[in-house]
Amino acid sequence: MEQDNIQTLVNALYKGRSRAWDAALVTTQTFLETLADELLDNVDRDRMNAKNARIKSPQRAADKVRRKIAEAQIAVPTTSEAIADALGDLVGIKVLCKSPRDQLAISKALEASCRSPECSMRFAEEPLDYVSNPKDSGYRAYHAVLLVRVPTHQGDLDVKVEVQIKTRLQDAWGELTHEDMYKPGEALKPNEFHNNYAKQMAGLLAQVDEMADSLAEELDQQTSPLKPSERGSDAVSNGIRNLPATISARVTKTGPKYALAVGPDGRRGLIRARSLRDTLGETKLIDVDEYLSVGDEVSVRVEETDAALYYDPIKIG
Secondary structure: OOHHHHHHHHHHHHHHHHHHHHHHHHHHHHHHHHHHHHOOOOOOOHHHEEEEEOOHHHHHHHHHHHHHHHOOOOOOOOHHOOOOOOOOOOOOEEEEEEOOHHHHHHHHHHHHHOOOOOOOOOEOOOOOOOOOOOOOOOOOEEEEEEEEEEEOEEEEEEEEEEEEEEEHHHHHHHHOHHHHOOOOOOOOOOHHHHHHHHHHHHHHHHHHHHHHHHHHHHHEEEEEEOOOHHHHHHHEEEEEOOOOOOHHHEEEEOOOEEEEEEEOOOOEEEHHHHHHHHHHOOOOOOOHHHOOOOOOEEEEEEEEEEEEEEEEEEEEO
């Protein structure tokens, strides 16, 4: 009878708040995407992705309440409001990052924004940093629960939205270790074998994450614009070999951050987003693949350094 009452309370909660939860998800996603835009400034936008959002099903919510009661974590709720208070993860968004530095950057930006008196978003509780302090299982992520104010016909409502910020490898760890099978309330209980392997896998994936960070930093250096001191009369001393003023290069690969093009000598060079933006006279963020497609012929200025071959577009279209 008690279980039926819990499901009834959960169903009433969902009926009354589903629209507010949907609005809170959209608001939070927009907020997180704006933070990412400010941080990335015309580099690979896919490095921070906040598109994975969900509202827990009523059945799973009721099961979690029952489990919390059985484990004496909460008293038996008697109202829908008590159900909402007991569960901070009914509404959730996962932010997937390419590397630990991106994860750290957006985590810091989120903290700075939510602690600012000018921000409408605020923390419902102190964030949990499982990256600096992994769980015993090896689990790594940054967790924050935000209070998102949503207007309703009954007045403003503060909705809790759980935000998990993970690298892609941290997220993959859950599937690789079958984490869902070993969570509280699930059929399997973690044994020593599972715990040891899960922790070792987490450590190995963390090392790969660090290596990916180093590679990404190197790529950023290669695709960033040359400093003024590296151009002009000082070019030779800075490792730039001046090639023909202009050539026609054919685009062979394109993406948001850069394109690759092949010149008449068969060598491929980088067309950077910033150099394309300068050519277009744009000041806003652009994606290279919105302007260049595979097969396009582009008039470019060639700059070769000891580290890379750059094709700076002179004319598009």
